Amino acid sequence: MMKYFFVIFLAACMQFIYAQQGGIVEFELDTRKIGAAVQPYMWGIFFEDINFGADGGLYAELVKNRSFDFPQNLMGWRVAGDVRLRSDNPPFPNNPVYLQLSAPDHDKRRTAIDNEGFRGIGYKKDETYRFSVWAKREIPAESQKLVVELINSRNDVIGRQELSIDDDTWKLYEITIKANETDAKGRLRIFYVGQGSICIDHVSLFPTDTWKGRKNGLRKDLAQALYDLNPGVFRFPGGCIVEGTDLATRYDWKKSVGQVENRPLNQNRWNYTHSRHDFDYFQSYGMGFYEFFLLAKDIGAEPLPIVSVGLACQFENTEEHAHVPVAELGPYVQDALDLIEFANGPATSTWGKVRTEMGHPEPFDLKFIGIGNEQWGKEYPERLVVFIEAIRAKYPNIKIIGSSGPGPDGERFDYLWTEMKRLKVDLVDEHYYRPPQWFLDNAARYDTYDRKSPAVFAGEYASHDRDNGRENNYLSALSEAAFMTGLERNADIVHMCTYAPLFAHIDAWQWKPDLIWFDNLNVLKTPNYYVQQLYGHNAGSHVAPITWNKKPIAGQDGLYASAVWDENEKCFIVKIVNAGKEDKNIRINLNGARRGAVFTLGDCVKMQNNNLQAINTFEQPFGIVPQKTTALIDGNVLTINAEGQSFGIYKIK
Ligand code: AHR
Numbered sequence: 001m002m003k004y005f006f007v008i009f010l011a012a013c014m015q016f017i018y019a020q021q022g023g024i025v026e027f028e029l030d031t032r033k034i035g036a037a038v039q040p041y042m043w044g045i046f047f048e049d050i051n052f053g054a055d056g057g058l059y060a061e062l063v064k065n066r067s068f069d070f071p072q073n074l075m076g077w078r079v080a081g082d083v084r085l086r087s088d089n090p091p092f093p094n095n096p097v098y099l100q101l102s103a104p105d106h107d108k109r110r111t112a113i114d115n116e117g118f119r120g121i122g123y124k125k126d127e128t129y130r131f132s133v134w135a136k137r138e139i140p141a142e143s144q145k146l147v148v149e150l151i152n153s154r155n156d157v158i159g160r161q162e163l164s165i166d167d168d169t170w171k172l173y174e175i176t177i178k179a180n181e182t183d184a185k186g187r188l189r190i191f192y193v194g195q196g197s198i199c200i201d202h203v204s205l206f207p208t209d210t211w212k213g214r215k216n217g218l219r220k221d222l223a224q225a226l227y228d229l230n231p232g233v234f235r236f237p238g239g240c241i242v243e244g245t246d247l248a249t250r251y252d253w254k255k256s257v258g259q260v261e262n263r264p265l266n267q268n269r270w271n272y273t274h275s276r277h278d279f280d281y282f283q284s285y286g287m288g289f290y291e292f293f294l295l296a297k298d299i300g301a302e303p304l305p306i307v308s309v310g311l312a313c314q315f316e317n318t319e320e321h322a323h324v325p326v327a328e329l330g331p332y333v334q335d336a337l338d339l340i341e342f343a344n345g346p347a348t349s350t351w352g353k354v355r356t357e358m359g360h361p362e363p364f365d366l367k368f369i370g371i372g373n374e375q376w377g378k379e380y381p382e383r384l385v386v387f388i389e390a391i392r393a394k395y396p397n398i399k400i401i402g403s404s405g406p407g408p409d410g411e412r413f414d415y416l417w418t419e420m421k422r423l424k425v426d427l428v429d430e431h432y433y434r435p436p437q438w439f440l441d442n443a444a445r446y447d448t449y450d451r452k453s454p455a456v457f458a459g460e461y462a463s464h465d466r467d468n469g470r471e472n473n474y475l476s477a478l479s480e481a482a483f484m485t486g487l488e489r490n491a492d493i494v495h496m497c498t499y500a501p502l503f504a505h506i507d508a509w510q511w512k513p514d515l516i517w518f519d520n521l522n523v524l525k526t527p528n529y530y531v532q533q534l535y536g537h538n539a540g541s542h543v544a545p546i547t548w549n550k551k552p553i554a555g556q557d558g559l560y561a562s563a564v565w566d567e568n569e570k571c572f573i574v575k576i577v578n579a580g581k582e583d584k585n586i587r588i589n590l591n592g593a594r595r596g597a598v599f600t601l602g603d604c605v606k607m608q609n610n611n612l613q614a615i616n617t618f619e620q621p622f623g624i625v626p627q628k629t630t631a632l633i634d635g636n637v638l639t640i641n642a643e644g645q646s647f648g649i650y651k652i653k
Pocket of ligand 1: 048050238240241373374406461499500511
């Protein structure tokens with residue numbers, strides 16, 4: 001008997017010593033104390049037309065400067081023969097410039113134009129492309145036609161069709177052309193064949209296979225990548241582009257709806273690239289507010305539009321006169337009210353009618369609106385209050401989001417938070433672009449937030465590994481995963497979170513890191529993408545309390561953890577990040593279960609990499625992806641081997 005007790009005692013001592021050495025870690029999960037609701041829109045996405053995110057990216061148009069209204073009217077085009085710019089009696093007055101193509105004099109070359117696309121045009125073998133053009137006969141002749149050619153990067157024709165222009169008034173012509181080769185850097189070439197002359201405008205080329213097969217549609221692979229995140233909220237259209245380089249170039253949603261040909265061109269706030277200042281970045285508004293609302297609906301996310309508060313980008317404009325005086329805010333406030341009507345109003349209302357005519361009689365069920373992006377100073381609250389009063393009076397159920405400025409702390413931030421409380425906004429948008437260590441150090445950031453305040457919207461965040469070229473490396477993803485346990489634990493006060501920015505074209509970016517990279521043919525999901533996806537698919541419905549030594553697990557010994565209860569699946573979902581190098585043996589005691597309750601293990605996944613600088617590349621896109629893993633449940637104890645540098649998700653039914 002003595003011998004038996006001695007063995008037990010020895011085993012207990014060994015376990016104690018092992019635990020002291022960091023061998024076994026004991027977490028407690030109280031299965032009775034289901035806490036605050038996790039908002040169904042907790043994990044979402046933030047879209048901005050930066051890095052060719054819309055034009056040249058998600059918006060599937062392949063022709064750059066399709067209506068010849070860039071300030072340099074032929075930017076993106078090469079022309080030969082008799083090609084003239086015109087703007088008299090244009091078919092689309094908001095985009096007035098069009099081209100006249102005439103039969104060249106006998107000593108000139110053939111009349112032709114060719115477009116370079118957005119850093120090339122991506123063609124896929126056997127896919128079809130819809131070419132469309134508005135045209136009319138200017139000087140009629142017997143046979144007047146366009147020969148349209150898809151060209152590869154070696155200048156070979158890989159698809160060809162002819163189109164007769166047969167009307168003396170402006171008309172839309174459409175043909176489809178099949179590509180017989182794949183090429184990421186193709187061009188579009190158009191010859192004019194015939195005597196006399198014709199006029200053309202809005203020269204467009206889309207893949208026919210767009211997201212949901214829509215005309216004027218979205219690139220399918222990129223939209224699918226958004227859908228696959230299972231986002232709960234979709235913030236759009238920016239970012240700084242909401243504010244504009246100046247007020248004239250702010251995102252004006254009213255210009256982004258209605259007939260696509262007549263949406264006026266806007267200079268993009270990000271009109272430069274990382275490598276050169278070639279100023280070819282414009283917003284066609286082809287992907288406008290109607291398309292944004294539709295996309296939000298398609299991917300099952302709450303739409304969250306942000307509108308201008310009358311302040312031009314404050315990074316670019318320090319002088320008071322760059323902004324709208326408070327007394328003259330009327331039209332801006334009206335824009336916000338009209339936007340709510342556009343989204344939710346009946347078909348009989350002015351703006352509900354516009355939505356209906358565009359194809360969506362049902363309302364979009366808008367619940368949130370953001371007023372201003374990254375604003376600061378007293379200029380902001382004194383304008384915001386005007387919007388709040390007008391919106392509350394007309395639409396009391398719409399939740400209003402205010403800004404806490406461009407950084408997560410400091411005087412500006414504190415001042416704005418005080419003001420947001422005073423103005424009683426519903427949510428406060430916080431932005432943090434910080435190094436990985438900041439994310440690791442701040443997992444407890446919201447543990448001490450005032451619970452009587454407006455809720456938090458982490459509207460733009462990303463871990464910037466500045467020492468390593470701001471790559472979307474594993475370290476940045478792991479540190480975000482760790483920080484996000486703190487967002488989840490505090491879901492009573494943190495109601496929404498959106499990583500930023502969303503997209504970047506590999507040949508035309510201004511900002512990194514970014515969630516999704518792409519070229520003209522492929523999509524590349526970063527490790528950060530998979531972290532967001534794991535949260536998006538494992539959001540649960542309520543916070544569940546998980547502790548270590550009675551404290552939240554927010555970085556002690558490199559460990560981070562949070563847990564949720566999922567009312568649909570009737571399971572707990574535990575998220576654990578081990579940011580340290582060494583494996584950790586973790587026991588989670590599932591306390592408080594009913595007598596006779598049996599815990600079983602559901603699906604478990606993990607991300608792990610020994611190399612913190614590892615990235616996914618176009619050559620090796622699946623280097624860092626979630627993988628199935630497992631754990632052990634014995635009675636009410638879940639034992640996990642949390643490998644060094646890992647993020648794991650464990651379901652307990
Ligand atoms: O996401 C890129 C930019 O970062 C956004 O436009 C702006 O809001 C922030 O400064």
